[in-house]
Amino acid sequence: MRIIIVDDEMLARAVVREYLSEHADVEIVAECANGFEAVKAITELSPDLVILDIQMPKLDGFEVAELAGAKTRYIFATAFDQYAIKAFEFHALDYLLKPFSQQRFDQALAHARANVGKGAPDAAVDSMVREAAARNKPLGRVLIRDGAKVHVIGSDKIDYVEAQDDYVQIRAEGKSYLKNQRLTELEGQLDGEQFLRIHRSYLVNIARVERIEQATKDSHVAILKDGGRLPVSRSGYQKIRAVLG
Known part of the structure; x- marks a missing residue:
């Protein structure tokens, strides 16, 4: 499974990288420190899965999902409020509330592994974008x-x-x-x-x-x-x- 890690915090990327090292069937094809890098990498590399921070400068995780299109699947990671997470719980493959353990990460990855490739995620991503827009109304x-x-x-x-x-x-x-x-x-x-x-x-x-x-x-x-x-x-x-x- 080809994965891209997106987080503006270097330490957070390092934690995900360390957790992924326990899985032999995973290849990290890119690491991105901001949303613009992420959109470019997702578009060019077409990964199976993106582990994506929500709160980032310039572009947040939901904006990245909108711009990158619906050719990949997402696990969202955030240190922020659970109410917002709940709104997206059924649209992303999974979400991780920081700080998360190796065990919790492994559960999310297992869920992703079981679902990657099962149909086009267009509807799920469209739903995420619509709910993101509703959460952030009106668009600035x-x-x-x-x-x-x-x-x-x-x-x-x-x-x-x-x-x-x-x-x-x-x-x-x-x-x-x-x-x-x-x-x-x-x-x-x-x-x-x-x-x-x-x-x-x-x-x-x-x-x-x-x-x-x-x-x-x-x-x-x-x-x-x-x-x-x-x-x-x-x-x-x-x-x-x-x-x-």
Whole structure:
């Protein structure tokens, strides 16, 4: 079984490495000290299992799982509150509450060994990401993987979001980014007081709207501060008019 260890604390990685040394069928293919390294390693190496810290700077464990995709399985490790752990108990293969013993670690590894390769974990990872988003609402930033790059965009920097089938195109600071997520899901994660659905295909940052203009007898457009124009549906017009006064 090919494993990646991810933890920002060197001592914590050393403990996992020591525990894994008791298992002859295990190969440690990488150790990562932060989330960005982890996303790159998981994407490139496609391990069977990732032992993943939750609380890390820059990207936490759940953000790593979101960005790395659903081609691997996870054991989460954390020194923090058990309530949060419970929310994910049935979605990860296992979780470890630090400090954990060799015996507890071996139990988690045995569980993982028995389950790795049994069907695609997509649904489990999707559930983890959704619950992570719910736990952290509203999102203060949006994560986008672009090949080997990871873009971290502050929510307040977003001008608008446009639906494109199963993707969304996020416009921020003059650039466009494509993210594999449905508009309705992202809408539920962003701050409802900051972002407004003005059309079935558009979610706009209210702070970026300069004015609303009538386009035809029965339609309106939102004029953004950078000159951009977005269509406004009838229901969207009622909502944004109430907000803008």
